Amino acid sequence: MTRQIVIVGAGVVGTAVAAELAVLDGFEVTVLERESGAPRGSTSLAPGLVGIYNEAEILTTLARESAEVYSTLGAGFARSGGIEIATSTDSAHELAQRAEHARAAGLLVTETAPGGLPASVAGMVNADHVVAAWYYELDGTAAPAVITAGLRRRAEDSGARFVGGADVVGITSGTRASVRTRDGQTWAADEIVLAAGVWGPTLAGLVGIELPLVPLAHPYVYGPRRPDLHDGPFLRWPENHIYGRVHGDRIGLGTYDHVPVPVEQDGLDQGTGLAWSADLTPMVDKAQLLLDPAFRFEPEERVNGVFAVTPDNLPFLGPHPEASGVWIAQAIWVTHAAGAARALRSALTGTEPLPAPLAVDRFAGRDRQDLTSEALRLYQDIYANDSSASS
Missing domain, CATH: 3.50.50.60 (FAD/NAD(P)-binding domain)
Known part of the structure; x- marks a missing residue:
């Protein structure tokens, strides 16, 4: 039947x-x-970062399997790798522990000297701010x-x-x-x-x-097209709640470093691309301070997207x-x-x-209301799982 x-x-x-x-x-x-x-x-509107490791074991499993499926499609996914950067000694310690846990989960992670970053991203990063970096080989970028x-x-x-x-x-x-x-x-x-x-x-x-389930607004911006950019690993600065990648010939940059902005269901009538909010501009400007001065930009495209989070x-x-x-x-x-x-x-x-x-x-x-508050609290630590939230 x-x-x-x-x-x-x-x-x-x-x-x-x-x-x-x-x-x-x-x-x-x-x-x-x-x-x-x-x-x-x-x-x-998704920027297409496929980071395999997560503190929640089940999410690591789902990401690993997702990357395997995407690799069979013939287009739209590359095992570009991902780099996590620390700009303070405290963050370097936290990311070293995270890398150790990722290795224990069977992932390939290596520490990379700030001066030894891949050529595709080295010029994008303000090396003066980098204390340490880790390269996650199996991560990828997606369209x-x-x-x-x-x-x-x-x-x-x-x-x-x-x-x-x-x-x-x-x-x-x-x-x-x-x-x-x-x-x-x-x-x-x-x-x-x-x-x-x-x-x-x-x-x-x-x-x-x-x-x-709580929909939240989230800013992501794209810089102007420039011929000296090349695809490579995506970047995360966890302590600053910032991430970025090269999309072909332009830089994309996103930030969680702002007060969470919930979006009600009736605010989604026109889709997940909301009008840009001027309140987000200072946060984007702040995020660019982590870029090499030569790669900072006036955004050509500003995306105020919406994605859903849980408690x-x-x-x-x-x-x-x-x-x-x-x-x-x-x-x-x-x-x-x-x-x-x-x-x-x-x-x-x-x-x-x-x-x-x-x-x-x-x-x-x-x-x-308690559940909504917990979801908002976790927004800036979007890659972490709070197991106590459901206890």
């Missing part, structure tokens, strides 16, 4: 899930996307739109159907679930997978679920016990998307249960 799966959201997460499920015998996969053209979710397109081709080649202009306004859970779109169509399903990123709370609300910096992945037939794959970045899709496939087919730390109902009974 054919098992009908309806996935809501055609960003990198929903498309990765479709690619994993469509190859299975007996599965009929339909992906519903609100936009008629390219999706306007977080995937479209999220290219990866998503590759996953979609894989899914469609296996029989998945993508439907644009399908704005979901109703979801019925139960033994025979269904999804209703604004144009009046109804899509029957054995299982529904909600993978609409920052719109997760709205979709979950359609089946009576309050999902503690413990872990995704929501799995079925919700309060809504039979409804599965949730939310708060998942490009870094973990393909790995999360693999894990979801294993759970749907009964091969392997999903990791307990990702349980959709792990915050049940907690005060919503």
Whole structure:
């Protein structure tokens, strides 16, 4: 008997899930996307840093598997490596410990002298500020739109159907679930997978679920094009909450060094690209002080994007016990998307249960305002997991 799966959201997460499920015998996969053209979710604005190591073991596993999948697509992903830089002795000590933990997890990490940084990034960094650096060999850089397109081709080649202009306004859970779109169509399903990123709370609300997922605004800027730049490892300055990479022939720079800015669901009507806020400009200017003076720039493009965070910096992945037939794959970045899709496939087919730390109902009974406060607190330490948040 054919098992009908309806996935809501055609960003990198929903498309990765479709690619994993469509190859299975007996599965009929339909992906519903609100936009008629390219999706306007977080995937479209992601800077494409795929850092493998995370303090949460499950995220390291999902990132490792995601990179393996992306490497098979033929385009959109490169094992460029990643470099973490310390600009103080305290930070150097913390990053040395982090590198040791990453090695214990089986990753390739080497300490690099400030004067021995790869040529592709050496000129970008103000060496006067660098105390120590570590190179994560298996990290990579991605073009999220290219990866998503590759996953979609894989899914469609296996029989998945993508439907644009399908704005979901109703979801019925139960033994025979269904999804209703604004144009009046109804899509029957054995299982529904909600993978609409920052719109997760709205979709979950359609089946009576309050999902503690907090969309936040986040600045990322691009400099002018210049011929002396070359692709290479991405950079992180953890103590300063700053990161950057070269995108072909221009520098991209992002910062978490600002007061978190929550975005309500009704503020996402036009997508995840918000109008630039002047309040973010001083933070971007401050971030540029870590660049070599010759590489500082007046941004040619300013992105005020939105991504979703949770109270413990872990995704929501799995079925919700309060809504039979409804599965949730939310708060998942490009870094973990393909790995999360693999894990979801294993759970749907009964091969392997999903990791307990990702349980959709792990915050049940907690005060919503407290959960939001915890998510905001973790914003600046986005690469860390706070296991106490769900205790």
